[in-house]
Amino acid sequence: MNSKLIIIFIVFSQFIWTDSFRLVTYNILSDDHIMNGLYDHVNEEILKWQNRRDKIVERIKNLDPDVICLQELNTTSFAYFKEALEDFDGFFAKKGSSSNEGVGTFCKKKTFKETRHKAVLCDGTSRCGCTPTQPALFTHLLLKNDKVLTLINTKIKWSKEKTPSGPQWNHVQFILQSIPQTATVVVGDFNMESDHPFMQDFYSAGLQDRFPNTFSCYANKNFQKIDYILSTNDLQNTPFESTSLSEAQLLPNENEPSDHLPLGSVITYE
Numbered sequence: 001m002n003s004k005l006i007i008i009f010i011v012f013s014q015f016i017w018t019d020s021f022r023l024v025t026y027n028i029l030s031d032d033h034i035m036n037g038l039y040d041h042v043n044e045e046i047l048k049w050q051n052r053r054d055k056i057v058e059r060i061k062n063l064d065p066d067v068i069c070l071q072e073l074n075t076t077s078f079a080y081f082k083e084a085l086e087d088f089d090g091f092f093a094k095k096g097s098s099s100n101e102g103v104g105t106f107c108k109k110k111t112f113k114e115t116r117h118k119a120v121l122c123d124g125t126s127r128c129g130c131t132p133t134q135p136a137l138f139t140h141l142l143l144k145n146d147k148v149l150t151l152i153n154t155k156i157k158w159s160k161e162k163t164p165s166g167p168q169w170n171h172v173q174f175i176l177q178s179i180p181q182t183a184t185v186v187v188g189d190f191n192m193e194s195d196h197p198f199m200q201d202f203y204s205a206g207l208q209d210r211f212p213n214t215f216s217c218y219a220n221k222n223f224q225k226i227d228y229i230l231s232t233n234d235l236q237n238t239p240f241e242s243t244s245l246s247e248a249q250l251l252p253n254e255n256e257p258s259d260h261l262p263l264g265s266v267i268t269y270e
């Protein structure tokens with residue numbers, strides 16, 4: 001086999017056996033959370049949902065994602081995004097039967113061979129105890145190279161508790177006990193800084209953070225790193241959207257329609 005054929009074979013083999021997709025995770029700021037003076041630094045017109053929703057869609061589309069994971073959705077906003085993101089199939093998981101809020105994952109049509117979604121609620125049948133917590137939305141992606149990847153989209157409730165007890169710790173443990181050991185991406189708003197002891201449980205489980213110094217949220221009048229795209233070692237996780245906030249970027253504002261910035265990464269599974 002001559003050198004030209006060898007090069008063609010290598011390039012063609014990589015095309016067959018390597019698959020990647022662009023992933024975006026984004027907390028869109030539910031209207032239900034705009035209260036108690038938390039956003040008194042923002043013009044009321046900017047905060048109105050009818051003024052924010054189109055900007056959220058535009059912000060997402062400009063990132064050209066194949067998969068979109070949204071947090072702080074409700075049934076109304078999910079219906080709006082499902083219609084606006086017409087190139088995507090969407091699935092919504094409420095945090096409980098009596099709740100209107102949850103998380104949603106949208107997968108671009110024809111990007112994957114197959115997508116399967118399952119909403120998993122950490123409820124009284126699990127170690128989370130009697131009180132249901134936020135859901136984890138599991139999505140199984142069959143890639144073009146026939147490999148399967150597990151994507152978990154979640155929002156973890158904030159808590160000041162840092163000892164191994166309570167709904168926040170149980171939520172983390174429930175996710176860790178439910179995931180496969182390989183080809184897994186866990187994304188969302190964890191409401192924990194990277195040095196939080198519960199985050200160490202994710203790292204100890206082999207999940208890596210590719211956004212180590214990114215402040216992506218301005219909440220409670222503080223800059224915070226609480227949004228994550230974590231992945232197992234067998235996946236390449238390459239950020240393409242990881243702008244870190246500064247004091248000049250109080251959120252929301254005219255350009256950023258949420259109190260979070262979106263994070264984006266190219267996920268590759270060879």
